[in-house]
Amino acid sequence: MFDHARSAGSAMAVITGGGELERRATDASIPIMTVDATGEPRSAVGYNLLLLASLLDRIGVINVSDQAVAEAVEAADVMVAKVGIAVPEETNLAKSLARDLLGRLTLVYGGGNLSGMALRWKAQINENGKSWAFAELLPELLHNTVESFPGGPEIRKRTTALLLEPHQASPELERRYAVLGETLDQSGIDRRTLTGVPGGPLTQSLSMIVLGDHLSYYMGLLNGINPSETPSIDRFKERLSSSDSA
Incomplete structure (x- = not known):
């Protein structure tokens, strides 16, 4: 590159x-x-x-004020204070959600400012949590994925959808989240709606990174595996390296 x-x-x-x-x-x-x-x-x-x-x-591509950065850093600190390792599970959303997701299939859905965040959470749950997770984006998933919801009753029972919903979304996006929630409910699929610290896009993004990273870390611990290690990825890279050098 x-x-x-x-x-x-x-x-x-x-x-x-x-x-x-x-x-x-x-x-x-x-x-x-x-x-x-x-x-x-x-x-x-x-x-x-x-x-x-x-x-x-x-370079003038976007406008990010010092205040926006300061608010984002403060939001990250606020989220750490809520979900950090010292906070007990009874009042710790990341810990309690990690336990709820243990052994389940996790679907991560995001739209608007949190579209990329859905992909981030999915990857972290895979790498840190050592758990199955898939991510899709609104509104696209409403045009195809929803057709799969009624099928596979055994899968539905073991699936949880995480809806990452941005603050101050457009009326159109809010409606899409509402319809998605209704569709999941009608299909009997467990769902949770999660939002970051209220504020601008940077504030929401940074606070949601903190929440998702802690969630995936706790999932790894509950699975009895070091969250930082990625043995399957390491093996994959090693095999590719040996194939390239052959």
Whole structure:
């Protein structure tokens, strides 16, 4: 991707935690924003989100004020205070939901500002929670997926749909969420509606990242597996590497 962008003559900036990409960007005098976060790359997405928002603001693609960033960081802190490891399950949404989802098929649905968040939650439940999860987006799923809801009574009994609903959605999107909820209820599929801390898109996104990440972490613990390890992915990469070198 780096070489393709350079050969295309694109204006470039690099967000990296170091390594080969940083070296090549430095050699090419390309601006660098450094990710200073430990842990797996997937655990630094909130950090990366703010870096990307800052970059896009600087080049005039979007407008992100210092106040919006401060509110988003505060929202993340508020969510951590609600779902952190020290908060007991009785008052901890992430812990109680993780237990409810244990051994079940999880469907994650999102629309509007939280479309990408549905994909994030799905991936985190897979990687951290070591559990089955699939994600789809509104309004598209209303044109195809809903036709599958009446089938498979045994599957329906073991399925939970998580509806990630943004604050201040358009009337059209609110109506679609309502219709989706009604359809799930009529099909006997368990559903939960989840929202982030009220505020702008950045505030909602960052708080929902915190909630989803804690949820998936607790699911991994309940499954008796280290949430940070990804042995199946590692094996897949190893097999591909050995095949490429053969």
